[in-house]
Each structure stands twice: as structure tokens, then as C-alpha cells.
Amino acid sequence: MMLPTHALLGLAIAAPLVVFAPDLAPAALVGGFLGGVLPDLDLYAGHRRTLHYPTLYVVAAVSVAITAAFVVTPWLVAAAFLFAGAALHCRMDRYGGGLELRPWEGTSDRAVYDHVRNRWRAPKRWIRYDGAPEDLLLTITVGVPLWLLLEGPFRWLVGAALLVGAAYVLLRRRLATIAPVVFGSVPEPVDEYVPSRYKGD
Structure with a gap:
């Protein structure tokens, strides 16, 4: 799934606190958002594994959630939702497509690496690939209620995620065509950080 979808899902799991614990909601929302984004920081260093x-x-x-239930602090609440958002991100990657430049071709059996079992988990392809129309549908389904519920900077985050997600869906297949051209000619010191799938390997 695309990053805007993950980011919005991270916000969504924290959103109930806006109603039930408004004083802790900002910490939960920040934690959920960062957790939704965190796993994809490995994009250029062992993506979906590191x-x-x-x-x-x-x-x-x-x-952390059990600890936060007994010692309620914004930091612990934020940490609980950060880990929950990251866990949800990894689970949702399994429901998407494989780890390949053109996941709509269905040639990869790698969705996310399971460090406990020391093996790659296969993609289920419920959402065929990151940036698929159904990915955008999920983004909108989660994002619109968040837009209506949240205020201030969180509402702007939701709006930005919706716009970026829509643009990515429009460009997704073109980006797969452009990537080998762009990344296939990067200089030698930078080349080692470019995933082989971006170079058409």
C-alpha cells in the first residue's frame, strides 16, 4: 500500500481518543501517524525488511499500551500508538502487492519480512499494488471521516495525504517506466543505495 494510506490508518487507530480522551488525543495522533510512516523509512535500505x-x-x-494504562503519560500513549501504527503498516503490506517495481505483474512472492520466522511472507494482493485504484479508495474511505473529525494541523495532514495519494495513483504506472531510466544512470557512489528493482534488474 502507498505511504499516504499507511499514514491515514495510523491516524485512524488513534482517532477515537479525540472523543474519549481528548487530552491524550494529540499524543496518540502524532504517535499513530509516525508509526504509520516509520516502517517505510527503509525504502532505500532493505525495503520491507530493515x-x-x-x-x-x-x-x-x-x-507499552499495558504500561500506559497504569502510568498514563502523553509519551507512553504516543509510543503505544507509534508501535501500533507500525504493526498495522506491516500487516497491511501483507494484504497488498509484492516487493517489485511493477507489482501489478504479480511476479514477487515477497510482501514483508518476518524476523521471527526468518522468512518472507507472501503478498495476499487484496489491494493489488501500492497506488492501485482500490488503494486510493481505502485512502479516501479512511481520510474523509478523519478530515471531518480532526482539526488544526492534523486536518492539514489528512488533506495532504489525500492529495499526495491521489497524485501517486495517477502517476504510479508511469513512475515504474521512468524509474529504470532515472536510477539506471546514477553515479557510482550513489548507485549502491538504489534498490535493484528501480534499475530494472
């Missing part, structure tokens, strides 16, 4: 921990994030989220 920062993707589908099991360990769940363990961390449950542990």
Missing part, C-alpha cells in the same frame, strides 16, 4: 517487524511491533505495542 524496519518492518510484523510481530515485534505488536509485542511492543501491547507491552
Whole structure:
């Protein structure tokens, strides 16, 4: 799934606190948003493996959430939602397409790496690929209620995610065509940081 979808899902799991614990909601929303984004920071360094921990994030989220239930602080609430958002991100990657430049071709059996079992988990392709029309539908389904519920900077985050998501969906297939041209001619020192799939390998 595309990053805007993950970011909005991270916000969505924290959104109930806007109603039930408004004093803790900002910390939860920041944590959820950052957790939704965090795993994809490994995009150029072992994507869907280096920062993707589908099991360990769940363990961390449950542990911190239990602690936060007894010692309620904004920092612990933020940490609980950060790990929960990251865990949800990894789970949702499994429901999407494989780890390949053109995931609509369905040639990869790698969705997300499971560090506990030491193996790649296969994609389910419920959402065929990141940037698919159904990915945008999920983004809109989650984003519109958030836009109506949230205020201030969080509403702007939601709006930005919706716009970026829509633009990405429009450009997704073109980007796959352009990537080997752009990344195939990068200079030698930078070349080692470019994933091989971007170079058409």
C-alpha cells in the first residue's frame, strides 16, 4: 500500500481518543501517524525488511499500551500508538502487492519480512499494488471521516495525504517506466543505495 494510506490508518487507530480522551488525543495522533510512516523509512535500505517487524511491533505495542494504562503519560500513549501504527503498516503490506517495481505483474512472492520466522511472507494482493485504484479508495474511505473529525494541523495532514495519494495513483504506472531510466544512470557512489528493482534488474 502507498505511504499516504499507511499514514491515514495510523491516524485512524488513534482517532477515537479525540472523543474519549481528548487530552491524550494529540499524543496518540502524532504517535499513530509516525508509526504509520516509520516502517517505510527503509525504502532505500532493505525495503520491507530493515524496519518492518510484523510481530515485534505488536509485542511492543501491547507491552507499552499495558504500561500506559497504569502510568498514563502523553509519551507512553504516543509510543503505544507509534508501535501500533507500525504493526498495522506491516500487516497491511501483507494484504497488498509484492516487493517489485511493477507489482501489478504479480511476479514477487515477497510482501514483508518476518524476523521471527526468518522468512518472507507472501503478498495476499487484496489491494493489488501500492497506488492501485482500490488503494486510493481505502485512502479516501479512511481520510474523509478523519478530515471531518480532526482539526488544526492534523486536518492539514489528512488533506495532504489525500492529495499526495491521489497524485501517486495517477502517476504510479508511469513512475515504474521512468524509474529504470532515472536510477539506471546514477553515479557510482550513489548507485549502491538504489534498490535493484528501480534499475530494472
